[in-house]
Amino acid sequence: MPGKFGKPTDPDYGERLAEFEARIARGEKIEPGDWMPEEYRRQLVRMISQHAHSEVVGMLPEGAWITRAPSLKRKMILIAKVQDEAGHGQYLYHAAETLGVTREEMLEALLSGKAKYSSIFNYPTLTWADIGTIGWLVDGAAIKNQTMLAQCSYGPYSRAMVRICAEETFHHKQGKEMVILYAKGTPKQRAMAQDAINRWWWPALMMLGPHDSDSPNTPTLVRWGIKTKTNDQVRQEFINEHAPEILEAGLTLPDPDLRYDEATGNWLHGPINWDEFWAVVGGNGPMNKERLEARRRAHAEGAWVREALAAYAARRQQTAVAV
Amino acid sequence: MDTQWPRWEVFKQDTPSKPHQAVGSVHAADPFHALLTARNVFARRPQAVSMWVAPASAILSVTKEExxxxxxxxxxxxxxxxxxxxxxxxTSHKRSMTFVDYVGELEAPSPEDALKLAIERFTDAPALAWWVVPASSVTKSEDSPETVESWFAPAKDKTYKQQSYYGLVGAHAGKHKRTQGDDDE
Amino acid sequence: MNEQVKQALIAKLTALADDELILAHRDSEWVGHGPILEEDIALANIAQDELGHATLWYGLRSTLDGSDPDRLAFLRDAAEFHNCELVELPKGDWAFTLLRQYLFDAYEALWLSAAKDSTYKPLAEVAAKILREERFHLQHTQAWVERLGLGTEESNRRMQAALDAQWGYAQQLFVPLEGEGVLVAEGIVPDLGGLKQTWLLHTTQHLQNSGLKLPLQPGYQPTSRQMHTEHLWSLLAEMQSTARWDAEAKVW
Structure with missing residues (x-):
């Protein structure tokens, strides 16, 4: 049940906003039906639907390798992983639906190219090692965000993220296990793993979002308990965890400026190529067109299936009423 | 106009001693299809022994604030x-992957009347949100051992979905304490 | 177990595993491309289950001859695969995939129900384990056949086309392997002839109740698992491409 969405022009907005922010400060969850600022709702719909779209589009680069997975075990794991991504998209669309937006509307926004999704999925998967690397780096980065969002003040989003976090840890681990195995494997396996790390490292850093100075929404999102950390904080956590592990695996990272800073305990990185990031976000990444085209095709080819079941259900209901 | 089919709320019971809990929703065309779909989406991992589905449109939902x-x-x-x-x-703001828990059934002439009765009757804990669902709108999985074995038990063997399966890399296990096999909380 | 029985059992387990593997592969081609999110998830469940069954059957064979399941799946040539032709056919549309899955599930559930009483205990155990999942598959795919058969004119037409194309191929599920008779005689596997009658009864009834007509001419009916369609070679070329890419690799 969509709640009451307050606008700054409402006479009681100031008072209600103060109550609302006090609830969040007390650690209460905001539930569907509760009062919330229209802007809170708008930001949530934007974030949650983008997040859902990312899961759904994210099925494509990895899904393409299910038919080429090199062992029974890897094939099984990859099907389960890509399936989880469908599940995560499903949970997230549900969370957004509690804010009064329909899945039909959200899909329309995705397929028409209006809605955004994570830039990372517009890069191609060129070899099998990309599958392990996506698990280790991309899911590793995603988990950082998801762990934070599991604390989110909006109940349905938080619950979806708790469920996703519980499932996602295996995605990260299977990837890490695979890349470390190949790093110690044959020369070809090793070269393949290194090449994949080289290609995915920077996009993984970028997927955590623009620098705080270019992220105008962040302060509001933090105050309303939607986010609890800034993009740069999350990115730093990600690098601190992953850089030493990758180096320890005997692989290198494609950043000549990368170094450990004793004073702060942080791994410092070189400049990120934000031109590339904005190009990909703006629709000009290597795979933007193909990804969207694949989604559109599946949607169009599934139309008759959705209609058939709707028709069957309608007829059954009529019969039930007639009886 | 596209259809994604109607939305059905899904209630999953983890063990016979626990209540059915709202875990999320599925889009499906008819009641039995919704139940199959609920199983496909929400029993990919343990735990489950029973599932109910109800059309989202049939549910009266009211929060404490309202x-x-x-x-x-x-x-x-x-x-x-x-x-x-x-x-x-x-009843709680605690970190959780489920929403409302089943507390009981009652007889009433309308959902609103049912809610008023519920507020009087279920007083053991403060309520943050209520759902009232007409029993006639609920479709349930069968309780027969054969169905439980067939619908829910096999997920226990799919250990590759659990992080503990990837033993050699343990550095982050502590940071994400929940595992796939955990009950929903 | 004497050598003749053992060889016959190895051949049978290989055929069982190959069926499941190739079917799982075809199902898995849908992952990310299903008609709606929920059904993408549902078919991915079936694909995982069938792949799991393949792994179990290869594993059972391995206990008899020490073979490596991954080598069997990823380094064996097309001519050595003994799956039926039905499972090789390209995935087609949603009707084609769901109907094939239904025909196969109906056969598999029957076969497993009988095989769980096998005199060869390890096979009986695996059959009982797999049967649990197959019961749900069958409920799921039965429901889909009914809904698509009775849904719209278009869904009925697509289902009918799938049935016309597959009915003859499906009959191969009941053609015994050469030498399977000895396994039947020993009570290790069920007699396919008997199962076929039950399968025909169930499927015919359900298909007709779903507004579909059994083809008057079943068309081509494969009779030997030595034969394959033109699709198997390319399916395996893709499936095995990574595993064969590095001849030195011991572990993936």
Whole structure:
């Protein structure tokens, strides 16, 4: 049940906003039906639907390798992983639906190219090692965000993220296990793993979002308990965890400026190529067109299936009423 | 106009001693299809022994805040025959992947009447949110051992979905303490 | 177990595993491309289950001859695969995939129900384990056949086309392997002839109740698992491409 969405022009907005922010400060969850600022709702719909779209589009680069997975075990794991991504998209669309937006509307926004999704999925998967690397780096980065969002003040989003976090840890681990195995494997396996790390490292850093100075929404999102950390904080956590592990695996990272800073305990990185990031976000990444085209095709080819079941259900209901 | 099919809320029971809990929703065309779909989406991992689905449109949902603000619960104005309603309730702001828990059923002439009764009857814990669901709108998985074995038990063997399966890399296990096999909380 | 029985059992387990593997592969081609999110998830469940069954059957064979399941799946040539032709056919549309899955599930559930009483205990155990999942598959795919058969004119037409194309191929599920008779005689595997009658009864009834007509001419009916369609070679070329890419690799 969509709640009451307050606008700054409402006479009681100031008072209600103060109550609302006090609830969040007390650690209460905001539930569907509760009062919330229209802007809170708008930001949530934007974030949650983008997040859902990312899961759904994210099925494509990895899904393409299910038919080429090199062992029974890897094939099984990859099907389960890509399936989880469908599940995560499903949970997230549900969370957004509690804010009064329909899945039909959200899909329309995705397929028409209006809605955004994570830039990372517009890069191609060129070899099998990309599958392990996506698990280790991309899911590793995603988990950082998801762990934070599991604390989110909006109940349905938080619950979806708790469920996703519980499932996602295996995605990260299977990837890490695979890349470390190949790093110690044959020369070809090793070269393949290194090449994949080289290609995915920077996009993984970028997927955590623009620098705080270019992220105008962040302060509001933090105050309303939607986010609890800034993009740069999350990115730093990600690098601190992953850089030493990758180096320890005997692989290198494609950043000549990368170094450990004793004073702060942080791994410092070189400049990120934000031109590339904005190009990909703006629709000009290597795979933007193909990804969207694949989604559109599946949607169009599934139309008759959705209609058939709707028709069957309608007829059954009529019969039930007639009886 | 595209259809994604209607939305059905899904209630999953982890073990026979636990209540059914709202875990999320599925889009499906008809009641049995919704139940199959709920199983496919929400029993990919343990735990489950039973599932219920109900059309989202059939559910009366009211939060504590709405009640405090005097959301009116209109008693039925017609002389309706009482029917059965299932009552679900949320009592905590704790980190959780489920929403309301099943607390019991009662007879009432309308959902609003059912909620008023529920507020009087289920007083053991403060309610943050209520759901009232007409029993007639609920489709349930069969309780037969054969169905439980077939619908829910096999997920236990799919250990590759659990992080503990990837033993050699343990550095982050502590940071994400929950594992795939955990009960929903 | 004497050598003749053992060889016959190895051949049978290989055929069982190959069926499941190739079917799982075809199902898995849908992952990310299903008609709606929920059904993408549902078919991915079936694909995982069938792949799991393949792994179990290869594993059972391995206990008899020490073979490596991954080598069997990823380094064996097309001519050595003994799956039926039905499972090789390209995935087609949603009707084609769901109907094939239904025909196969109906056969598999029957076969497993009988095989769980096998005199060869390890096979009986695996059959009982797999049967649990197959019961749900069958409920799921039965429901889909009914809904698509009775849904719209278009869904009925697509289902009918799938049935016309597959009915003859499906009959191969009941053609015994050469030498399977000895396994039947020993009570290790069920007699396919008997199962076929039950399968025909169930499927015919359900298909007709779903508004579909059994083809008057079943068309081509494969009779030997030595034969394959033109699709198997390319399916395996893709499936095995990574595993064969590095001849030195011991572990993936």
């Amino acid at each position: 009640l405090a603000e005097g959301r009116e619960l209109k008693p039925s104005t017609f002389d309706l025959k009482p029917s059965t309603y299932y009552v679900f309730r949320k």
